[in-house]
Amino acid sequence: MSPTLNDGDYVLTIKPRSLRAGFIYVVEHGDLGRIIKRLDRTQNDRYYFKGDNPKSTPGTVIGPVTAPRITARALLKISKRGIGKL
Helix, strand or coil, rough: CCCCCCCEEEEEEEECCCCCCCCEEEECCCCCEEEEEEEEEEEEEEEEECCCCCCCCCHHHCCCEEHEEEEEEEEEEEEEEEEEEC
């Protein structure tokens, strides 16, 4: 998720009430484990994610995700530079 998030950053999350494109979520992925990605789009009750970095895992590898696998929405990051809204 670089440049938005970097190694060593802490992320404050909440349980999502709804899912909206453009927001950053924590996903429990069956093959990739726990990942943090930006919701790109929704199609037929499936959610598609992408990273902010062009070199990150592409959405084609992540594939569609069902809502129960989306466990949290990222609100704030705490980094060496301070606290920032996501």
